[in-house]
Amino acid sequence: MSLAIQIQDLTKDFGALKAVDGLSADIQQGGIVGLLGPNGAGKSTTIRMLLGLIQPTSGTATVLGESIDHPGRYIEHVGALIETPAFYPKLSGDTNLRTLAALDGQSNTRIDEVLEIVKLESRRGDRVSEYSLGMKQRLGIAASLLRDPDILILDEPMNGLDPAGIVEIRTLLKDLARQGKTVLVSSHLLSEVQTVADQVIIIDKGHLIFQGDLSSLLEEAAHEVVIAPEDLDDLATLEGVLEQAGYAATLDGGEIRVAGAVDAPAMLNRLAFGNNIVLAELRVRDEDLEAVFLRLTDREMGL
């Protein structure tokens, strides 16, 4: 399968700030790829470089085999929504699309089609300043679809959408992928893309942290056994017993977390019982994808 996008050692400095730092990644044609990373990770800067809006400081990238130094050679095959959708606020959604369609040489019939796809036909005549964020987001997606692109790059497309809207956009993305299009969706939340993405690219501080499919990401997940004694006075004793037996035990409130002991809950139980400690709780806990993502990007849950 040929590459839709190839990024090689791409770097962008803004003064002393390295927004993207030696990023390399390959994106195959067809399917949905999630570009993930916390805010400020370099996702938007990377996307802007792919679209020719920003010149890289060093490194190279190609889109459909053409260098990003010449966006005019490939951009007609690319649709994009970049961060918060930007439109002329005093013009209607319809007129905004007409300005873009005119720039792109598209007919007004195509405007009808994309407005129908994003379910915005009934509000097409209203000023964009009267749109909710979710409606602007839909209009942005409609604009990105105007030229029926081979590659669709969507930067945080779920922002401002209600749950029903998110489901609709996910369905749309799946439909586009089924048509053989390549969809690159950036997000700072794994949960937004994990149900649709075939592959994920995780970046943080401008670096590539992970690239692969979601099952590969799950292999990075930590597994542990959580145990709690019936009598909390036994916590310290139990921790000592486990450590003596060679387990990595960590006291965490009223329970003890034992890393990597998912195959040995019976052994832990026997150890406790052998030291006259009755367990009130013993369970295996697997780290979920979101937690893996947050750990890889050095963020904590809830932040």
Next chain:
Amino acid sequence: MIRSFTSEWIRFRKTARTGILVMIGLVVMIALMLFLGGDSMGPGGGGHGGPLGGAADLTATDGAMAALSTAINLIGIVSIALFALSVARDFEWGTIRNLLVGQPRRAILLSGKLLAVSSYVIIGVVAAGVVAALLAVVLAPGQDISTESWTLAASLGTLGTTAMAALLFGLVGAVLAMLTRSAAISITAGVAYLLVIENLLGLAWDSAGEWLPAGVFSALAGGGTDLVSLEKATVLSAGYATLALIVMYVVFMRRDVTD
């Protein structure tokens, strides 16, 4: 470039319509002052005569266009505003991202935009010129102003030079907008220069009116003045226009779009 032009033409229609109406309103006001205000406007021919420009000679061959050429600096302000709004708003609203994804060849995109705004400014000047001529024809007889020497060719010539001057003022607005990426700052700076700074420079430097942009553009609109001949005004205007375009294109071609 036709696509860029059409796109900008569609999106700028409402703003341009307002600008055109303002140009017409200004010319009506100046015409009433010229024809009904007696000598209060002072004699013409001075070219750069302050905010209103030089009051033209009503009995000259292009007397029918006197209101238009006298109003050049005010029309210039409107032109500065239109060009500045066209260029800066896309940076302020972030719509420049959409435009560059639609047309990544930046020189073509910018050329289309400038041509679209230019076309609106020309429409505004022509509409204002037609209104100026109609008012002149109606008002001159009542004020015992001779219209015998008025010719269509001279009027069309003045219409043309005024349109050129308006576009040159607009280029100043466009350059400022490209540099500042702010419509408010670029319009304020342009108007302040036109109405205040160049006049202050004129106090410090006697020849300012012969060389500085506002004086030169006004002279071009008036078909030349005692200070600046039409030929000199044309050459200097071409120089200023070339400089403005070079600055604008170089900045736009090299700028990272992070807005």
